[in-house]
Amino acid sequence: MFRVFPLLYSYIIYTFCGCLAMYLIYWLDPQMYPSVYWIYFLIGILAEFMVLVEISDQIFRPLPAIRNLGRALTIVISAALGLIYMLPVVLWSPGRRPALLGFALRASVTKAIILAVLFYVARHYGSRLGRNIGGLMLGFSIFVAMNVAVYAGANAFGSELFAPTLWVMGPLAFALCALVWTISLWELAPLPSMNTISTAPGRDSDAVALELTRFNSELSKLLHK
Amino acid sequence: MITLIYAAIAIAFLILVLGLLRKTLSHEPDECVTDSYSPPSTANGRWLHLSERIFDPTDARWLAEELGFPKLANALIIDRKRLAIRWLEALQAAFDDLVRTPEISPSEAPKAGSVGSWQMLWLTFRFKISISYALLAVKVFGPYHRLIPSFSWVPFSRRSERSFRRPALANSRSSH
Numbered sequence: 001m002f003r004v005f006p007l008l009y010s011y012i013i014y015t016f017c018g019c020l021a022m023y024l025i026y027w028l029d030p031q032m033y034p035s036v037y038w039i040y041f042l043i044g045i046l047a048e049f050m051v052l053v054e055i056s057d058q059i060f061r062p063l064p065a066i067r068n069l070g071r072a073l074t075i076v077i078s079a080a081l082g083l084i085y086m087l088p089v090v091l092w093s094p095g096r097r098p099a100l101l102g103f104a105l106r107a108s109v110t111k112a113i114i115l116a117v118l119f120y121v122a123r124h125y126g127s128r129l130g131r132n133i134g135g136l137m138l139g140f141s142i143f144v145a146m147n148v149a150v151y152a153g154a155n156a157f158g159s160e161l162f163a164p165t166l167w168v169m170g171p172l173a174f175a176l177c178a179l180v181w182t183i184s185l186w187e188l189a190p191l192p193s194m195n196t197i198s199t200a201p202g203r204d205s206d207a208v209a210l211e212l213t214r215f216n217s218e219l220s221k222l223l224h225k
Numbered sequence: 226m227i228t229l230i231y232a233a234i235a236i237a238f239l240i241l242v243l244g245l246l247r248k249t250l251s252h253e254p255d256e257c258v259t260d261s262y263s264p265p266s267t268a269n270g271r272w273l274h275l276s277e278r279i280f281d282p283t284d285a286r287w288l289a290e291e292l293g294f295p296k297l298a299n300a301l302i303i304d305r306k307r308l309a310i311r312w313l314e315a316l317q318a319a320f321d322d323l324v325r326t327p328e329i330s331p332s333e334a335p336k337a338g339s340v341g342s343w344q345m346l347w348l349t350f351r352f353k354i355s356i357s358y359a360l361l362a363v364k365v366f367g368p369y370h371r372l373i374p375s376f377s378w379v380p381f382s383r384r385s386e387r388s389f390r391r392p393a394l395a396n397s398r399s400s401h
Contacts, residue, residue: 065345
């Protein structure tokens with residue numbers, strides 16, 4: 001399982017080890033804790049995007065024509081929303097804390113949009129997700145949805161007032177997500193059989209590439225008439 | 226207020242995800258996949274030849290200019306436009322069917338990110354853009370309008386186009 005999802009497992013290990021390290025730092029050096037926590041938090045957000053790329057790679061794996069569609073969608077949406085939606089809040093926020101909370105909220109909304117688009121496109125192309133990928137995406141969706149609600153509350157009511165809720169809800173969201181992931185990844189479920197993916201007979205990758213080229217050349221001929 | 230909006234977004238997102246997940250996890254074949262209609266393939270020569278007839282303006286011109294039946298020519302153009310749209314939609318359906326084709330040995334499939342996979346994705350994307358443009362152009366301007374704008378108003382391009390077309394015209398005349 002680690003070979004299939006190396007980034008996902010690295011992220012889980014990072015989160016658990018990071019959590020323990022945070023408690024240690026809080027206990028040993030409370031002065032240093034806020035700066036270290038925000039660094040750990042920002043690295044976590046970046047790691048979540050990488051995990052999303054890894055999950056999206058698996059969605060269209062049986063379909064050679066659009067094998068990279070998941071990755072392409074994730075990268076394009078992340079880059080576009082990163083520039084027009086996430087970056088402004090970092091640049092024009094009054095202080096460091098609202099900037100970081102605003103960034104976390106907008107990053108969560110971006111992840112929610114990516115997940116919704118991936119689910120929709122998977123359904124459109126009849127790609128059956130299977131227990132592993134479906135569970136991973138569901139767990140991530142619960143985590144992202146809870147984060148959106150929690151960070152929106154923190155942004156609206158101020159981090160001082162909302163700190164106790166954030167203190168409980170953040171780990172709770174991750175615990176729920178980890179629970180769904182554990183159940184779905186308990187055993188490696190093979191991808192759904194071919195006849196459940198599509199009614200079309202299977203082909204090898206080269207034959208599909210050839211047919212894609214033929215379709216494009218037929219259409220180009222028509223367009224250049 | 227903004228918190229409520231975000232909370233609503235979070236709930237709506239979860240409902241959407243659960244709904245889509247239920248459909249993508251179910252083993253019932255999708256309605257768009259199990260259509261009784263089977264789209265034609267590019268290997269079907271007769272079906273491709275049909276496009277040449279549909280997009281060829283000679284019949285309509287012959288009716289309007291040589292026989293002098295402009296109304297009949299207009300009716301033919303409207304009918305051909307409908308056929309052209311159906312032909313393009315069938316081509317799109319055939320392409321979607323190809324995109325949904327699974328690999329014979331998915332366990333040995335190359336990992337996402339390989340160069341070949343990116344090229345295939347580019348071909349898919351290019352076709353989708355081109356077919357959407359062609360459908361739009363046919364719906365707006367009809368089947369006999371040039372789908373790619375002509376640059377004949379540019380003096381040097383007109384000259385080069387003429388010199389390019391002359392041998393082709395000579396060949397077509399000699400074949401008739």
